[in-house]
Amino acid sequence: ARALERGAFRDIYVGEGLTGARAALQAARSGRRRGPRALTLEEHEAALGLVADLEAAFAPLAALAAEPSPHEAARLAEAHAATAEALARDKGGSSPGLWQGDAGEALSVLLAELIDAGHGLALPAADYPPFYRSLVAGEVVRPRAALHPRLFIWGPLEARLQQPDLVILGSLNEGVWPRPQDAGPWLSRPMRDALGLAPPERRLGLAAHDFAQALGAREVYLTRALKVDGVPTVPSRWLQRLLALVKAAGLENRILPLQSWVSWARQRDHAPSFEPVRPPQPRPPAEARPRKLSVTRIERWIANPYEIFARDILKLEPLKALGAEPDAALRGQIIHRALQEFSRDHPDRLPDDTEEALSRIADRHFEALGVSPVVRAFWRPAFRRFARWFALTEPARRDGVTGIMTEADGVLDLNTGFSLTARADRIDIAADGSAVIYDYKTGKLPVTSHVDGLFAPQLPLEALIAEEGGFADLGRRPVSGLVYISASGRNEGGEEREAANTAPSILAHEARAKLTALVARYADPATPYEVGRRSAPAFRRIYKYDEYEHLARIKEWLTQEAEEDFG
Incomplete structure (x- = not known):
C-alpha cells in the first residue's frame, strides 16, 4: 500500500480509476525517478500486485459502471456488498469483521433493505455513489453496550x-x-x-x-x-x-x-513567561556536506542554507499531497518539454506553421494528464497564446544562429573539490561564435537588479560554465547574451527580456568569486546551515514556498517583528 501511495498517488495523479494507478506506476518506473519517492523493483511489483487485487475486488462494480444503461439500485447494492466483502477478505478467504459490531450490523441492515426495496429504482452507475452517501448520511450508529460503567452521554x-x-x-x-x-x-x-x-x-x-x-x-x-x-x-x-x-x-x-x-x-496551560527556542544551527561534518550542487540550488543556498541541509544532506524530499491537482511545477515541466522537442525536431529550419507544430507537441503532453479541468480550461488556452507569440518572435531569435542546443548538461569543477552542474534550457550559437543562453520561465520573471546583484544567479552561473567549457557539446566560448523567455500565456502570450544589465562575462567572473567564497565558508565544519530569513526582496519568493519551514520550527522562534519584516 505504501509503495502504491508513493508511486502513484503521491504525485500528480490525473488518471481515472485503477487503470490510471497502473499507468502512473508504469510511468514512475519508466522515468527511473530518484529520491524518496523512487520505488525499488520489488516495491514496484508489489504495488502492481495490489492494483491487480483491487481490480479483482472492484470487478462487480466496474462491470456495471462500464455499461451505459441504468441499473436497478438493488443490483448496484449487491455489487457494492460483494466488493466490500472482497476488500475485507483475509488470507483464509473470509471477511469476518465486515458485518460485525454495531457499525457492521447497521451497514448490513442498510444494504439488505436497499437490495429488498431497490428493484423498482433504476439509476446510472455513476449516480450510485452520491445516492448511497445520501442514504448513509441519515444513519446513526448507537453503541448498544455501555462504553463506561458509570458515564453516559444522552440526548x-x-x-x-x-x-x-x-x-x-x-x-x-x-x-x-x-x-x-x-x-x-x-x-x-x-x-x-x-x-x-x-x-x-x-x-x-x-x-x-x-x-x-x-x-x-x-x-x-x-x-x-x-x-x-x-x-x-x-x-x-x-x-x-x-x-x-x-x-x-x-x-x-x-x-x-x-x-x-x-x-x-487555565493554570494547566498557563505559561508565566515565554522564551522562544533558539533557531536550529546544524553543523554536519565536512564529509557529509555536499560537494556538488546545481545552479538552481545555489540561489536557495544563499537565501536559506537550512534547505540545503535538509534536502541535500539529510536527503529529505517533500512528498506531494494525496490527490494533488496539477500544479505550476508540472505545467512548467510540460512547457519545457514541448519547447525542447520543438527545437530538437526543427533545429535548422522552422516549420511552415510554427504555432500549430508547437501546440501539437504540447497537446500530446496535456492529453496525458487525462480530463483535468485545470488543464482544459486554463493551461491549453494559455499555451496557445504563447505558441502564437513564439511563432511571431522565433524567426528573429534564429536570425544568424548557426546551432541550437536544448536541455544542455554542463559541469564545472571549481578546483576546490566542489562541482557545479547545470541544465540549460536553450543555448544558441551566434554567427560570431558566441553563445546566447535562454531560460524559460512560466512564472514571474526575476527582476533585472536581482540578477545583477547575483541574488538570482542561475544564468550568470550557466554563463560561467559556458565560458570555461563546461558544456561538452558547446566547448569553451564567450557568452554574448543572457535572456529570459516568459511562457506564461498572459497578455500577448509571452515575453523576451535581457536577464541583466551587466555584461555576461563580468557577471560570470563575479559569480565565480562569490561561489568560491560560499563553498569555502561551508567547507568549514564549524559553519552552521542556518535558517535564512534575509530582508532582501529577491528572496521573498523562496521563503514563501519554503517546504522545510516546519522542520526548522520557524514559528517557535521567529518573532512577530521578524515575520512582518520578512513577509
Missing part, C-alpha cells in the same frame, strides 16, 4: 427516562440549546395554523421542559463555552433567566462550584 429524549445521581448540562449557549426554530420557506404561520400544524415554538417548549426535568437531578453542573471558534457566545435564555433569579434572591454563592475546575484548567 434530551434519553435523559427524560433516567434518574442519575449527577447531571452535566452542556452547550448552554443560545443557538445550540435551545436551537433556533424556523417555520421554513414553504408554509407561513397562518398557513400552518390553517392546516392544524403546531407552531415552531412548540419545540422550544419541549426543549424547556427537558431542561427543567434535568435540573431535578440530585446534583447538576451547568456548563457552556464562552467562545466558539474564537467568537464570544451568548448564554442560553434559560441560563440567563436562572442567573437573574439567583441574583435577585442573593444566592450567587450557592451555585458556585465547590472546586475551582476552570481555574485548574
Whole structure:
C-alpha cells in the first residue's frame, strides 16, 4: 500500500480509476525517478500486485459502471456488498469483521433493505455513489453496550427516562440549546395554523421542559463555552433567566462550584513567561556536506542554507499531497518539454506553421494528464497564446544562429573539490561564435537588479560554465547574451527580456568569486546551515514556498517583528 501511495498517488495523479494507478506506476518506473519517492523493483511489483487485487475486488462494480444503461439500485447494492466483502477478505478467504459490531450490523441492515426495496429504482452507475452517501448520511450508529460503567452521554429524549445521581448540562449557549426554530420557506404561520400544524415554538417548549426535568437531578453542573471558534457566545435564555433569579434572591454563592475546575484548567496551560527556542544551527561534518550542487540550488543556498541541509544532506524530499491537482511545477515541466522537442525536431529550419507544430507537441503532453479541468480550461488556452507569440518572435531569435542546443548538461569543477552542474534550457550559437543562453520561465520573471546583484544567479552561473567549457557539446566560448523567455500565456502570450544589465562575462567572473567564497565558508565544519530569513526582496519568493519551514520550527522562534519584516 505504501509503495502504491508513493508511486502513484503521491504525485500528480490525473488518471481515472485503477487503470490510471497502473499507468502512473508504469510511468514512475519508466522515468527511473530518484529520491524518496523512487520505488525499488520489488516495491514496484508489489504495488502492481495490489492494483491487480483491487481490480479483482472492484470487478462487480466496474462491470456495471462500464455499461451505459441504468441499473436497478438493488443490483448496484449487491455489487457494492460483494466488493466490500472482497476488500475485507483475509488470507483464509473470509471477511469476518465486515458485518460485525454495531457499525457492521447497521451497514448490513442498510444494504439488505436497499437490495429488498431497490428493484423498482433504476439509476446510472455513476449516480450510485452520491445516492448511497445520501442514504448513509441519515444513519446513526448507537453503541448498544455501555462504553463506561458509570458515564453516559444522552440526548434530551434519553435523559427524560433516567434518574442519575449527577447531571452535566452542556452547550448552554443560545443557538445550540435551545436551537433556533424556523417555520421554513414553504408554509407561513397562518398557513400552518390553517392546516392544524403546531407552531415552531412548540419545540422550544419541549426543549424547556427537558431542561427543567434535568435540573431535578440530585446534583447538576451547568456548563457552556464562552467562545466558539474564537467568537464570544451568548448564554442560553434559560441560563440567563436562572442567573437573574439567583441574583435577585442573593444566592450567587450557592451555585458556585465547590472546586475551582476552570481555574485548574487555565493554570494547566498557563505559561508565566515565554522564551522562544533558539533557531536550529546544524553543523554536519565536512564529509557529509555536499560537494556538488546545481545552479538552481545555489540561489536557495544563499537565501536559506537550512534547505540545503535538509534536502541535500539529510536527503529529505517533500512528498506531494494525496490527490494533488496539477500544479505550476508540472505545467512548467510540460512547457519545457514541448519547447525542447520543438527545437530538437526543427533545429535548422522552422516549420511552415510554427504555432500549430508547437501546440501539437504540447497537446500530446496535456492529453496525458487525462480530463483535468485545470488543464482544459486554463493551461491549453494559455499555451496557445504563447505558441502564437513564439511563432511571431522565433524567426528573429534564429536570425544568424548557426546551432541550437536544448536541455544542455554542463559541469564545472571549481578546483576546490566542489562541482557545479547545470541544465540549460536553450543555448544558441551566434554567427560570431558566441553563445546566447535562454531560460524559460512560466512564472514571474526575476527582476533585472536581482540578477545583477547575483541574488538570482542561475544564468550568470550557466554563463560561467559556458565560458570555461563546461558544456561538452558547446566547448569553451564567450557568452554574448543572457535572456529570459516568459511562457506564461498572459497578455500577448509571452515575453523576451535581457536577464541583466551587466555584461555576461563580468557577471560570470563575479559569480565565480562569490561561489568560491560560499563553498569555502561551508567547507568549514564549524559553519552552521542556518535558517535564512534575509530582508532582501529577491528572496521573498523562496521563503514563501519554503517546504522545510516546519522542520526548522520557524514559528517557535521567529518573532512577530521578524515575520512582518520578512513577509
